[in-house]
Amino acid sequence: ETGVTQSPTHLIKTRGQQVTLRCSSQSGHNTVSWYQQALGQGPQFIFQYYREEENGRGNFPPRFSGLQFPNYSSELNVNALELDDSALYLCASSRTGTGGTEAFFGQGTRLTVV
Amino acid sequence: AQSVTQLDSQVPVFEEAPVELRCNYSSSVSVYLFWYVQYPNQGLQLLLKYLSGSTLVKGINGFEAEFNKSQTSFHLRKPSVHISDTAEYFCAVMYSSASKIIFGSGTRLSIRP
Numbered sequence: 001e002t003g004v005t006q007s008p009t010h011l012i013k014t015r016g017q018q019v020t021l022r023c024s025s026q027s028g029h030n031t032v033s034w035y036q037q038a039l040g041q042g043p044q045f046i047f048q049y050y051r052e053e054e055n056g057r058g059n060f061p062p063r064f065s066g067l068q069f070p071n072y073s074s075e076l077n078v079n080a081l082e083l084d085d086s087a088l089y090l091c092a093s094s095r096t097g098t099g100g101t102e103a104f105f106g107q108g109t110r111l112t113v114v
Numbered sequence: 115a116q117s118v119t120q121l122d123s124q125v126p127v128f129e130e131a132p133v134e135l136r137c138n139y140s141s142s143v144s145v146y147l148f149w150y151v152q153y154p155n156q157g158l159q160l161l162l163k164y165l166s167g168s169t170l171v172k173g174i175n176g177f178e179a180e181f182n183k184s185q186t187s188f189h190l191r192k193p194s195v196h197i198s199d200t201a202e203y204f205c206a207v208m209y210s211s212a213s214k215i216i217f218g219s220g221t222r223l224s225i226r227p
Binding site: 045 | 150160204206213215216218220
């Protein structure tokens, strides 16, 4: 186990609703990144948070937003859910400033939009 | 464009046979390369990584990979696979130490008894 925990593990939402996913980073890690993994595909980078600020963003619309808290935990919020948002959402924590070359992933949250 | 290509979407192999999973990345001055494994309904686990130095990298579970700069490849190998190696394998790259990780589309390794 990596020490990165995500909640909930599974979630079913209706199209148009809003969802919040949570991630607790590994002890000592100050950077959190979020990825979306659609079925049969590799993970795609959504955004990264460092010191409570967004520090890079992938090709995702503004309805995907996030937060990082002083304890380095993080939330991913998705508004106006669409069917294509159904995916496994992965959180990864790392320690920027020491190379940041190893990211530890959580088990993911499986989101189903119906 | 920054990208990673995994040439095989599926690789079937018999138990105790050797296996190679292929990966190519778009060239850059410096890269950090990774292989992750994903078991069904689980997150990603790091198998091995190349940061610098020796081009042959050894990882967990008997896997190893070789960084080939001239061919921009980072193929994953194991001399003898087991049923427990059945999983999805992802090659990934970072182009700087604080950047995002770019993943390939994955290779499903299926082991036949």
